[in-house]
Amino acid sequence: MSSQNLVTVTPDKDNDEIAIVTMQRPPVNSLNLELLQALSKTLDELSTSDFRAMVLTSASPTVFSAGLDIMEMYKPDLKRAEQFWSTLQDVWLKLFESNLITAAAINGHAPAGGCLLAMSCEYRAMVSGKYSIGLNETALGIVAPRWFMDCMLNTISQREAEIALTTGKLFSVEEALKVGLIDETAKDKEDAINKCLGFIEKFESIPPLPRSMTKQKFRANGVQWLKANKQADIDEFVHFLKFPQVQQSLEMYIHMLKSKQNKSE
Numbered sequence: 001m002s003s004q005n006l007v008t009v010t011p012d013k014d015n016d017e018i019a020i021v022t023m024q025r026p027p028v029n030s031l032n033l034e035l036l037q038a039l040s041k042t043l044d045e046l047s048t049s050d051f052r053a054m055v056l057t058s059a060s061p062t063v064f065s066a067g068l069d070i071m072e073m074y075k076p077d078l079k080r081a082e083q084f085w086s087t088l089q090d091v092w093l094k095l096f097e098s099n100l101i102t103a104a105a106i107n108g109h110a111p112a113g114g115c116l117l118a119m120s121c122e123y124r125a126m127v128s129g130k131y132s133i134g135l136n137e138t139a140l141g142i143v144a145p146r147w148f149m150d151c152m153l154n155t156i157s158q159r160e161a162e163i164a165l166t167t168g169k170l171f172s173v174e175e176a177l178k179v180g181l182i183d184e185t186a187k188d189k190e191d192a193i194n195k196c197l198g199f200i201e202k203f204e205s206i207p208p209l210p211r212s213m214t215k216q217k218f219r220a221n222g223v224q225w226l227k228a229n230k231q232a233d234i235d236e237f238v239h240f241l242k243f244p245q246v247q248q249s250l251e252m253y254i255h256m257l258k259s260k261q262n263k264s265e
């Protein structure tokens with residue numbers, strides 16, 4: 001699949017000022033360099049378009065996004081790893097600070113980087129079911145970067161965030177609702193999108209510029225550090241990938257994912 005097809009943008013059927021942005025990298029929308037580049041390009045295009053709002057969702061029936069593609073971190077080509085991390089930083093900054101009204105229709109699992117994308121939006125409706133969402137990095141033997149943490153702090157309390165991150169917690173849909181990691185539950189993807197549209201409607205009579213400026217001021221603390229430390233953050237990521245213990249943890253995690261599949265056969 002070419003990178004162009006990894007993300008689709010379609011106007012909402014009832015309101016052509018709202019973009020439905022769908023990630024479609026089977027099987028689980030894991031965020032590799034190409035999907036991140038497609039998201040980055042899409043966010044650029046949206047920022048200069050007539051769309052005033054977007055709903056981020058996924059084409060998978062059970063997974064919003066499985067987070068970063070682990071294969072980008074396991075025994076990586078270091079030049080590509082730099083580009084990968086830099087593109088992830090850009091996607092986060094573009095989405096978190098977007099002028100558009102942003103909402104996530106979370107139609108399945110959203111671990112780690114998947115949770116980051118959802119938290120970067122202003123509103124989250126998640127389909128009920130045996131899905132989970134959270135920043136589970138420590139459980140993989142890796143460390144969520146500071147700006148992942150800042151993003152979670154924009155969403156739930158510091159205490160809940162610290163416990164969740166140190167324990168690598170993946171929240172059930174009910175738990176996520178209780179702590180405020182999601183705003184609403186939904187019965188299916190269509191319902192989740194409709195709930196996001198309901199949130200977007202609240203801004204019908206609010207002028208877009210003061211709205212987006214207010215949002216960006218609220219979010220400024222979270223982004224300042226990354227903007228000032230982009231290269232240092234990339235260097236730290238690449239340095240981290242060189243640790244044998246990190247590679248070992250990733251290898252074990254990949255085996256675990258594969259054996260999980262064998263068990264259910």
Ligand SMILES: CC/C=C\C/C=C\CCC/C=C/CC(=O)SCCNC(=O)CCNC(=O)[C@H](O)C(C)(C)COP(=O)(O)OP(=O)(O)OC[C@H]1O[C@@H](n2cnc3c(N)ncnc32)[C@H](O)[C@@H]1OP(=O)(O)O
Nearest residue numbers: 030066067068069070109112113142145233236237240257
């Ligand atoms: C500056 C920083 C400094 C230091 C720190 C440095 C680095 C740290 C970087 C930290 C950031 C990390 C963020 C991340 O996002 S890490 C990724 C975390 N993701 C996960 O833990 C999710 C793993 N996946 C799952 O749990 C399940 O797949 C899921 C629940 C999403 C779906 O389950 P389902 O049963 O539907 O599918 P599976 O059979 O499990 O998977 C299908 C195939 O997809 C492969 N897969 C799944 N997830 C990933 C992934 N994240 N990356 C790559 N591949 C993935 C899985 O192995 C199956 O593959 P095949 O066997 O079919 O080949």
